[in-house]
Amino acid sequence: MSQITSTPSRSSTSVLIAVQVIVRYLFIFLIALVLFGMILVIAGKNPLAAISDTLSFTLGSTFGFSEVIVKMIPLVFTAIAVALPSRVVLINVGAEGQLYMGAWLAAWGALTFTSLPAWALLPLMALLGMIGGSLWALIPAFLRARGLVNETITTLLMNYVAPSIVTFFIYGPWRSRGDALFPQTADFVPAARLPAFFGTRVHFGLILALILLVLYWFIMKYTRWGLEMRAIGGNPQAARRNGIPLTTYIIVIMCLGGAFAGLAGMSEISGIHGRLRPGFSPGFGYMGFLISWLSGGNPIGILIMSFVAALISAGADILQINQGLPYAVVNLLLAITLFVVLAHPTFLKGKKA
Amino acid sequence: MQKKPIPTISLCGITKSFPGVVANDHINLDIYNSEIHTLLGENGAGKSTLVKILYGFYHADSGEILFNGQPVMIRSPYDARGIHIGMVFQEFNLIPAFSVAENIALFLPDLKSVFNLKDINHRIIELSERYNLQVDPQAMVSQLSIGEQQKVEILKLLLSDARLLILDEPTRVLAPHEVAALLNVLYNLRQDGYAILLITHKMKEVLECTDRITVLRAGRLAGSMLRAEATEEKLVSMMFEKDVSKLRIRRKPALKEVKTPILELQGVGSRGEGAETSLKGIDLKIFPGEIVGVAGVSGNGQKELGDLVLGITKCIHGSKLLFGQDCTQCSTQMIRRSGVGFIPENPHLMASVPFMSTLENLVLTNTWRYARLGGLSMDWQAVKMDYEATMKKLGYTFSLYAPAKSLSGGNLQRMVIVREMAHDPQLIVASYLTRGLDVQSTIAARQALIQAREAGAGVLLISEDLEELFTLSDRLIVLYDGKIAGTFKPDETNINQVGHLITGSEA
Numbered sequence: 001m002s003q004i005t006s007t008p009s010r011s012s013t014s015v016l017i018a019v020q021v022i023v024r025y026l027f028i029f030l031i032a033l034v035l036f037g038m039i040l041v042i043a044g045k046n047p048l049a050a051i052s053d054t055l056s057f058t059l060g061s062t063f064g065f066s067e068v069i070v071k072m073i074p075l076v077f078t079a080i081a082v083a084l085p086s087r088v089v090l091i092n093v094g095a096e097g098q099l100y101m102g103a104w105l106a107a108w109g110a111l112t113f114t115s116l117p118a119w120a121l122l123p124l125m126a127l128l129g130m131i132g133g134s135l136w137a138l139i140p141a142f143l144r145a146r147g148l149v150n151e152t153i154t155t156l157l158m159n160y161v162a163p164s165i166v167t168f169f170i171y172g173p174w175r176s177r178g179d180a181l182f183p184q185t186a187d188f189v190p191a192a193r194l195p196a197f198f199g200t201r202v203h204f205g206l207i208l209a210l211i212l213l214v215l216y217w218f219i220m221k222y223t224r225w226g227l228e229m230r231a232i233g234g235n236p237q238a239a240r241r242n243g244i245p246l247t248t249y250i251i252v253i254m255c256l257g258g259a260f261a262g263l264a265g266m267s268e269i270s271g272i273h274g275r276l277r278p279g280f281s282p283g284f285g286y287m288g289f290l291i292s293w294l295s296g297g298n299p300i301g302i303l304i305m306s307f308v309a310a311l312i313s314a315g316a317d318i319l320q321i322n323q324g325l326p327y328a329v330v331n332l333l334l335a336i337t338l339f340v341v342l343a344h345p346t347f348l349k350g351k352k353a
Numbered sequence: 354m355q356k357k358p359i360p361t362i363s364l365c366g367i368t369k370s371f372p373g374v375v376a377n378d379h380i381n382l383d384i385y386n387s388e389i390h391t392l393l394g395e396n397g398a399g400k401s402t403l404v405k406i407l408y409g410f411y412h413a414d415s416g417e418i419l420f421n422g423q424p425v426m427i428r429s430p431y432d433a434r435g436i437h438i439g440m441v442f443q444e445f446n447l448i449p450a451f452s453v454a455e456n457i458a459l460f461l462p463d464l465k466s467v468f469n470l471k472d473i474n475h476r477i478i479e480l481s482e483r484y485n486l487q488v489d490p491q492a493m494v495s496q497l498s499i500g501e502q503q504k505v506e507i508l509k510l511l512l513s514d515a516r517l518l519i520l521d522e523p524t525r526v527l528a529p530h531e532v533a534a535l536l537n538v539l540y541n542l543r544q545d546g547y548a549i550l551l552i553t554h555k556m557k558e559v560l561e562c563t564d565r566i567t568v569l570r571a572g573r574l575a576g577s578m579l580r581a582e583a584t585e586e587k588l589v590s591m592m593f594e595k596d597v598s599k600l601r602i603r604r605k606p607a608l609k610e611v612k613t614p615i616l617e618l619q620g621v622g623s624r625g626e627g628a629e630t631s632l633k634g635i636d637l638k639i640f641p642g643e644i645v646g647v648a649g650v651s652g653n654g655q656k657e658l659g660d661l662v663l664g665i666t667k668c669i670h671g672s673k674l675l676f677g678q679d680c681t682q683c684s685t686q687m688i689r690r691s692g693v694g695f696i697p698e699n700p701h702l703m704a705s706v707p708f709m710s711t712l713e714n715l716v717l718t719n720t721w722r723y724a725r726l727g728g729l730s731m732d733w734q735a736v737k738m739d740y741e742a743t744m745k746k747l748g749y750t751f752s753l754y755a756p757a758k759s760l761s762g763g764n765l766q767r768m769v770i771v772r773e774m775a776h777d778p779q780l781i782v783a784s785y786l787t788r789g790l791d792v793q794s795t796i797a798a799r800q801a802l803i804q805a806r807e808a809g810a811g812v813l814l815i816s817e818d819l820e821e822l823f824t825l826s827d828r829l830i831v832l833y834d835g836k837i838a839g840t841f842k843p844d845e846t847n848i849n850q851v852g853h854l855i856t857g858s859e860a
Contacts, residue, residue: 224720224728231717234706240665241703242718243689 018300025304028294032337039332045323053322054315064314066200070272072310073202074099074281076209077264078288079306080216081133083297085257087220088232088249094140094155095261096285097162098133102262103269104166105132107185107276110192110269111174118191125192125266126208133262134255136162141254145247151254159285167278174276185276194271205267212260217299229253261285282313290334294341309334359422361386361548362407362438362517367416369402376402378572379416384517389539389549391559394569395592395791400552401761403569404519407550408440409433434462439515441506443522443762443789444701449495453477453488453505460509473512480511484541485534498652500531507538517548522789524558528650528817536562556585556792568592592792613677614638615780615811616662622670623661630654630835632661635671637830637837639780639811644802646826646843647815648851654835655815656698659782662813663695664688676779689718694778698785698815700765704772707758714757715740715772722776743775747797762789767798774801781805784815799825819851 037047058064078095085092106129113121140154167183176186194204220226231239232249240246264284269276287309295301316330360383369377376399384390392400405411407418409427417424420436427433433440447456454473458464461473474490481487486504494502503523510518524532539549539562553559559566566583568575568591575591616639625631632654639645649655660666662673664685672681675691689695697703705714716723716736723732737753744750749767751760760768766789773781783802787795802812802825816822822829822843829841831854838854 222730224724224731227713227716227731228720230709230713231706234708235702237702238704238706239717240685241660241663241695241697243686244717244720245684245686 021298021301022304025301025308028337028340029308031340032333035336035340036333039336040323040325043325045325050319050323050325054311054318057318057322058311058314063200066198066202068307068310068314069206070201070203070310071313072306073205073209073271074264074268074284075287075291075306075309076213076302077205077260077267078285079291079295079302080212080288081257081259081261081264081285082289082292083295083302084216084260085253086233086292086297087229088253089236090141090144090250090254090257091152092137092155092254092257093152093289094137094158094258094285095264095288096281096283097155097159098136098258098261099265099268099281099285100162100166101136101265102129102133102259103265103276103280104162104169105129105262106266107174107188107269110188111185114189114192116191118193121189121191122194122270125270126263129262129266130259131262133265134259136262137254137258138251141251141258144254145250163279166276170276170278176275183278188270188274192270193274194267196271201272203267203271205264205271208263208267212263213299213302261288264288287313287334290338294337308337312337360384360419361421363419363422364403364407365417365419367403367406367413367418369406369411369413375572377406377413380569380572380574382567382574382577384548384550385565386516386548387543387546388564389543389551389562390565390567391551391553391563392567392569393553393559393588393592394575395571395793398569398592399572400569401521404440404521404550404552407433408438408519434513434515437514437516438519439510439513439517440519441503441510441521441523445502445506447494447502447505450493452491452493453497453508454490456494456505457490457509457512461513476512477508481508484511484538486538498650500527500534503527503535504538511542516546517550518542519550519552521552523551524553524555529819531650532558556588559583559588560585589792614640614674615676616813617674617677618661618671619674620671621661621668621673623657623666624669625657625835629666630657632657632666632835635837639813641779641809641811642806643827644806644812644814644825646822646829647813647832648819648822648829648854649817649832649838651698651817653832655784655832657835658832659695659697659784659813659815662688662780662782663693690721692777692779694718694773694781694783696766696769696773696781696783696786698788700762700769704769705757705765708756710754711751711757711760711768712736712740712753714768715753715775718772719776740771740775743771747771747774747801749794749797763791763794766790767794770798770801774805777808778805778810780811780813782813782815786814786816787818787821 033051037051040047040050058068078099081095081098082092106125109125109128110121113124116124136158137155140149140151140158143149143154144151170185171183174185176184196203220229228239228244229249231242231244232246236246265281268280268284273280291302291305291309295305312333313330316327316333319325319329320327362384364380364382367377367380368375380399380403382403392403394400402411406413407427409429409432412428418427419425425436448459451459454470454477457477458468458470458473477490481504486508488497488501488504488508494505497505507518523535527535536558542549551563560580560583563580565577565579566588567577568588570592616637618635618637621632621635623632630653635658637645647655647658657666661668664683668681672679674680675683675688675693680688706717712733716731720731723736725732747770749771751764751767757765757768781802786798786802790798799821802814806812814822814825826843829843829846829851831838831851833854841851
């Protein structure tokens, strides 16, 4: 019955929201860290030493920091690959599989067009990576658009297929003849490697990922497509009756998500490994899902949470070496973070406007 | 009817303000047992706010509530139920996948941990026979019509010992014969000492059934009186400060020389899924400058007919022609773009996106029109200008920047009407056009339809308000069980004849 007429000035609210978001993430991480510390105590380790080790190795040195950034690159890609479809209420659990298929097709490009110069080969590989990922996403997208199968299930199940296809090619036709010990493809030619910066492993993928993040934000906020996508996300029934082509959006957006995940795969094999290896992704796709979920699809949130996830992941390497903890502690810490968010203590929430 | 004056519930000096608006300003209201008390007022007059305060949803800024003369605090609906206040909302609170008995059991305050559904069934049947509220306790709520769901809501309150029943626009969703049945139920309840607080827009019901009338205007008490003292003119002048005599619709006769129909359905059928009705053999032509009214009790294929025209529901038989061209397989997007406006039966569910601003909601049907640089940006300036012009033309006002979910039901409906009228639609499918609108907005909405018709548009007007259909339509069809049960000219028939067809008693 009542009409709310007062509208607070826009800039002050957006600053307020940004501060709230940051404070919220800090709290989440702090709580998760305390819980994690407790588990370390139970395991008989010194949590303070473990945490300070982790922080000094990752944030305390240039090299450590650069490694965190390296780990963050694929996470930003996969987080967007999940966040974009989530705007039109599609749940893409399949970033992992799409990443593998992107890497697979990009690797084919790298191994086939060996004589191309870098300025032609790298864009070609990126394109192939995107095609690989989006074709893999097209299957669940099509099934969903026809109303046949829920995309959550298909994308998840297809995650188990993609790495097997990659492995098949690595063990079979693409196996490097030179190295019999480890199954992997031949080294890519130098033209197929993304350039790295400042003598670290931080590669050009970082810039791509950041551009993509800005693009994602811009599209959602300013374009006609963003508007229509928000309408679909907000009320699919109304959007359909208003003449917004739902089926088209479902297919296109899902494939775009797949394409971004594929790009993550391409940037990993081209920027880091320089060849295709089985199991080269330690679950980037799943972590991206988590990040997208934790950040609520917010671009700044994706950036922050990707960094945090990368920090945890890099930290786990350190813990493995220094404290003799298994790598599985990454999953532990990520899971604890997720639980904290799921429990979403009310004091972390901003006041509802 | 006047009792010895200790009202069962008294609201004294209730004041409630929201940011930017005083919804209730020192309102007094006395409710007596064995009385039907009507709360009357325009949209936004503060009726809903007042009853929500009474039911504990809002807390009044000042003022007090007396229960049998004693001040009480109502902090939540739980408190309200504790003093035997019950409320039936506009949107029902039933769980579709549960049976009637299970829904009612859920609501009972004295439900045992291990409950006996048979016992509850028994109580339901007993009460429903006594008050003419027959429903099958074992039926799934999802299978019930709106009218039956309302019965369940009322039974729910009766079983949980409510003595004051608040009904928020109960007749809004009912067919004429259901309204009569509901009023009968209310009379019986009154006889047994229940107090009833009725919120409504419909003057006729007010005068027909009430004992006491309270009128609100712009958050203030405009007056309170007994039925005997009230007349239609008096109430209308209390509701509006403005002169209402000029709010009549004058109609020109339909355009004569007519070529191709705007819309033609040839033997169209659809397959209803779930609770939907299947359409069967629908033949329908709508010519330019014509309003075709669709009468019928909801659930007889109205929603499906609207969706079929719009391309949401697929035709499995027959063909659909728009502007003379076959459009049986067209997408909703194509149909919308060719100039088809759609005002759905439920603006919350079917037309708006709750978290988007009104302005964004307005542009949703026409994003292509305002896209710049191929879609890279939107021309919000033009959007604002165009839609403000339409709002001005219709005389509607609502905030453009508030999220749609903050708009009242009536304002949301206005938003939808503005949106659909803004770009001179060629065909308008309007379902329950004036649902939730007050008298003035109703007239503006109807005038908008007439104007569109005079500009040569065709209108498919789906409604349960026979009076509306008879005033506006050039032609009337009756839908019953997914089929066209009859076609009439409004001047050549009467409400009784149509009423029979609607209920299927003469089909």
